[in-house]
Amino acid sequence: MPNSRGDVWTLAEVRDGAIHSVSWELLAWGRKLADKLGSRLASVVLGSGVADKTDSLIHHGADVVYVVDEPELATYRPDAYNAVLVSLVKEYKPEIFIASATTTGRTVMPVLYVDLETGLTADCTGLDIDPETKLLLQTRPAIGGNVMADIRTPNTRPQMCTVRPRSKRPLAPDANRRGEVIVKRGAAADLASIYQFLSFDREKAVGLPIQDAEIIVAGGKGMKNPKNFALLEELARRLGGSVGASRQAVDLSWAPYSAQVGLSGKSVTPKIYIACGISGAVQHLAGMSAADTVIAINTDPDAPIFRVADIGIIGNAMEIVPKLIDMCPGGCGRKGGEAR
Amino acid sequence: MRMAVLIKQVPATENIKIDEKTGTMIREGVEAELNPLDLHAVEEAVRLKERLGGEITVISMGPPAARRAIASAIAMGCDRGFLISDRKFAGSDTLATSLTLAAGVRKAGEFDLIFAGERATDGETGQVGPAVGRYLGASVFTYVSKVASVEGGRIVLERAVEGGHETVAAPLPALLCVVKEINTPRLCTLAGKMRARRTEIPLLDAASLGIPDAKLGLGGSPTKVVRVMYPQITRNGKIFSAADDPDGAVRAVFDLLREHGAIEEATSDAE
Ligand SMILES: Cc1cc2nc3c(=O)[nH]c(=O)nc-3n(C[C@H](O)[C@H](O)[C@H](O)COP(=O)(O)OP(=O)(O)OC[C@H]3O[C@@H](n4cnc5c(N)ncnc54)[C@H](O)[C@@H]3O)c2cc1C
Numbered sequence: 158m159p160n161s162r163g164d165v166w167t168l169a170e171v172r173d174g175a176i177h178s179v180s181w182e183l184l185a186w187g188r189k190l191a192d193k194l195g196s197r198l199a200s201v202v203l204g205s206g207v208a209d210k211t212d213s214l215i216h217h218g219a220d221v222v223y224v225v226d227e228p229e230l231a232t233y234r235p236d237a238y239n240a241v242l243v244s245l246v247k248e249y250k251p252e253i254f255i256a257s258a259t260t261t262g263r264t265v266m267p268v269l270y271v272d273l274e275t276g277l278t279a280d281c282t283g284l285d286i287d288p289e290t291k292l293l294l295q296t297r298p299a300i301g302g303n304v305m306a307d308i309r310t311p312n313t314r315p316q317m318c319t320v321r322p323r324s325k326r327p328l329a330p331d332a333n334r335r336g337e338v339i340v341k342r343g344a345a346a347d348l349a350s351i352y353q354f355l356s357f358d359r360e361k362a363v364g365l366p367i368q369d370a371e372i373i374v375a376g377g378k379g380m381k382n383p384k385n386f387a388l389l390e391e392l393a394r395r396l397g398g399s400v401g402a403s404r405q406a407v408d409l410s411w412a413p414y415s416a417q418v419g420l421s422g423k424s425v426t427p428k429i430y431i432a433c434g435i436s437g438a439v440q441h442l443a444g445m446s447a448a449d450t451v452i453a454i455n456t457d458p459d460a461p462i463f464r465v466a467d468i469g470i471i472g473n474a475m476e477i478v479p480k481l482i483d484m485c486p487g488g489c490g491r492k493g494g495e496a497r
Numbered sequence: 498m499r500m501a502v503l504i505k506q507v508p509a510t511e512n513i514k515i516d517e518k519t520g521t522m523i524r525e526g527v528e529a530e531l532n533p534l535d536l537h538a539v540e541e542a543v544r545l546k547e548r549l550g551g552e553i554t555v556i557s558m559g560p561p562a563a564r565r566a567i568a569s570a571i572a573m574g575c576d577r578g579f580l581i582s583d584r585k586f587a588g589s590d591t592l593a594t595s596l597t598l599a600a601g602v603r604k605a606g607e608f609d610l611i612f613a614g615e616r617a618t619d620g621e622t623g624q625v626g627p628a629v630g631r632y633l634g635a636s637v638f639t640y641v642s643k644v645a646s647v648e649g650g651r652i653v654l655e656r657a658v659e660g661g662h663e664t665v666a667a668p669l670p671a672l673l674c675v676v677k678e679i680n681t682p683r684l685c686t687l688a689g690k691m692r693a694r695r696t697e698i699p700l701l702d703a704a705s706l707g708i709p710d711a712k713l714g715l716g717g718s719p720t721k722v723v724r725v726m727y728p729q730i731t732r733n734g735k736i737f738s739a740a741d742d743p744d745g746a747v748r749a750v751f752d753l754l755r756e757h758g759a760i761e762e763a764t765s766d767a768e
Contacts, residue, residue, distance in 0.1 A: 353666040
């Protein structure tokens with residue numbers, strides 16, 4: 158399809174009835190790609206009661222928003238989502254389609270690309286346009302971050318990938334930006350679903366899910382016992398952050414699996430990662446070495462975690478963490494529980 | 498219950514060493530093992546078999562050496578295994594792999610439940626499980642943290658998603674990509690190992706799967722790896738010794754946190 162290049166699309170993510178901030182991060186990536194291609198940037202929103210929530214997408218960089226607002230799409234149902242997206246892609250033929258590498262994005266896209274018979278690259282940390290071929294250059298880590306690969310999808314369209322949450326900051330919202338909102342009805346056949354959503358059990362944890370957190374206070378076996386581990390919760394609470402853990406700490410039941418950072422846990426990209434009593438095994442580094450700033454507290458001067466630390470403190474976490482807690486009495490940081 | 502488990506053989510991750518000089522991965526002497534996250538898929542199938550009865554088929558796509566991974570799954574309690582292997586599969590990306598695996602699953606039999614790990618520790622894409630499910634036309638569930646019930650042709654399960662767990666249901670056949678928290682895998686017993694040694698693992702090659710060559714391997718892969726880099730993860734940060742300078746260290750952290758707005762300049766205790 159030379160000379161009729163399609164648009165760049167992002168999949169907006171709706172959680173609890175609101176547009177989630179990962180959608181704006183995607184638009185920051187998408188804006189860069191669309192500008193380099195000279196094409197439009199569109200965001201796709203599927204959900205129920207979302208038709209009036211498109212402004213934030215335009216303010217964050219979208220030129221076009223496609224909305225499919227149907228009660229059947231109130232919760233994520235793989236078949237209905239997929240059928241609606243297949244219909245949209247076939248109608249509008251985007252050049253590029255990116256989603257966030259959240260649990261939803263990492264389910265929607267691998268089902269969709271099978272139907273579209275195109276390429277899909279997982280969990281990218283960098284995206285660009287190749288100046289010569291105008292192809293999407295997708296950069297992603299593999300083998301626990303020990304390898305970075307550049308990947309292209311030369312012959313099939315759309316070029317699809319998921320993008321690691323927090324790999325880019327959203328653009329500053331511009332309330333004066335105008336865009337086109339195209340409301341589509343879902344076809345009855347597309348909306349029919351064999352999946353039934355039964356309930357949602359919210360986890361009672363300090364702060365946001367670690368994938369969304371700007372600050373993570375993480376602990377390992379070096380915290381010695383659950384009581385000491387609770388110090389980290391206090392620090393996280395006061396900083397408006399969330400608690401992360403090494404596998405050892407999770408195996409010892411000091412933290413839930415949802416807090417595990419690393420190769421067999423979550424990959425996180427907070428602004429600040431505070432590692433307390435964590436040795437820094439390659440499998441742990443795999444999940445956190447992309448943090449903006451790493452602070453490490455460990456008694457062992459040779460602990461590998463110090464190699465990825467911006468600030469390292471050789472010392473006893475049980476002495477240092479309370480000092481950090483004392484620095485901000487009563488929770489003076491940014492408010493927890495909000496995306497940004 | 499007719500069950501299948503999809504497994505992958507991966508380089509043993511605890512042995513990953515990076516050559517400090519060249520920054521490349523040292524591959525010599527790195528042992529292969531069953532992808533650790535797949536152990537949970539095998540375990541869940543074995544538990545369901547213990548509860549509901551049935552048979553478990555292990556299926557792996559990979560080099561002939563992947564037979565060892567299949568054997569270790571059989572030793573944990575699976576019944577039979579198939580190896581999908583052919584030189585023509587070399588260079589498959591996740592789409593070509595999923596298409597090939599799905600054809601292998603069809604060849605291996607009919608299944609009510611198919612299990613896969615959340616992702617492999619080498620490629621780390623997590624794309625193959627759901628894509629195989631799509632090719633097979635099964636109900637697809639990712640991030641499965643608990644199987645609540647399998648009854649009357651319907652499965653109810655929990656998924657670990659951001660901020661909590663959701664309970665969902667769909668008809669069988671279903672493909673489940675399970676997360677680590679779903680169970681603790683058992684160790685294989687000696688009897689299991691002996692049984693695995695006796696179990697023949699038939700080969701499914703390209704010819705037997707009947708997929709056109711154009712859809713296989715590198716040629717059938719829409720994505721192309723154009724460059725591989727070995728990043729050095731070192732930051733050369735500032736290291737303090739709490740013994741020599743306890744306050745300096747804490748102050749440095751404090752300044753950094755304040756710079757990022759995590760701590761306000763004039764600390765108010767208003768909240
Ligand atoms: C396939 C596979 C997947 C894995 N996946 C993961 C994963 O996802 N995430 C993960 O984290 N690990 C993972 N691991 C495990 C990993 O190899 C390490 O075993 C684990 O990260 C170690 O956890 P730790 O740092 O808490 O414990 P340890 O390695 O025991 O380190 C404890 C640290 O605490 C320090 N310490 C002790 N006392 C104090 C004190 N008073 N104050 C400060 N510091 C102190 C010690 O010096 C030491 O460095 C995986 C392993 C394998 C094989």
